Amino acid sequence: xxxxxxxxxxxxxxLFCSPASAEDPVVFHWKGSKAGxxxxxxxxxASYRKDRHEVVGLNDPDTRKMKIDxxxxxxxxxVLPEKELISFELKWDGVVVPVPEALWKDCFNLHLxxxxxxxxxxxxxxxxxxxxxxxxQIIFGFDxxxxxxxxxVTWVLTQKGEHARxxxxxx
Numbered sequence: 001x002x003x004x005x006x007x008x009x010x011x012x013x014x015l016f017c018s019p020a021s022a023e024d025p026v027v028f029h030w031k032g033s034k035a036g037x038x039x040x041x042x043x044x045x046a047s048y049r050k051d052r053h054e055v056v057g058l059n060d061p062d063t064r065k066m067k068i069d070x071x072x073x074x075x076x077x078x079v080l081p082e083k084e085l086i087s088f089e090l091k092w093d094g095v096v097v098p099v100p101e102a103l104w105k106d107c108f109n110l111h112l113x114x115x116x117x118x119x120x121x122x123x124x125x126x127x128x129x130x131x132x133x134x135x136x137q138i139i140f141g142f143d144x145x146x147x148x149x150x151x152x153v154t155w156v157l158t159q160k161g162e163h164a165r166x167x168x169x170x171x
Contacts (some may be wrong), residue, residue, distance in 0.1 A: 025086070028112045028127075035135030035160065043104075045112050048081040055080070065128040074153070074167055075145035081108035094160045099157065103165050107153055110144040121159045136160075145169065 063078030141154035
């Protein structure tokens with residue numbers, strides 16, 4: 001029993017999520033370890049600030065033409081977002097592993113939910129985080145926005161910086 005506990009529950013999961021007001025940043029902070037590797041992920045979200053972005057097509061009748069910083073935004077259609085991600089930090093064994101902005105900067109209104117241990121989650125509940133058996137990849141996902149703009153994003157991040165993401169509309 002003790003071996004099961006130490007091997008299964010050894011990863012340390014930490015979350016700090018305390019938005020005191022709409023202006024305060026929301027920080028999703030997770031730490032885990034497996035196969036001798038320690039991994040730390042910190043995602044910071046905040047209220048959307050238009051002055052940080054170039055927006056085109058906001059008033060176009062075809063709302064799909066709207067672009068934020070030259071990209072189609074996830075989580076909005078024809079309106080400005082309420083929330084944006086402002087940083088996405090990854091450390092593997094204490095070493096910073098860059099995550100390109102192209103993999104996260106267009107994800108708006110992301111729900112930075114508190115993390116739950118997998119045994120406490122409902123099927124399909126987000127966020128989820130899994131470390132591969134060799135400790136060299138993490139797979140995790142969140143949902144974003146609501147109603148017709150809802151989406152789910154899944155990232156695969158690696159120790160070597162070979163990252164990928166998938167986004168699916170949830171409508």
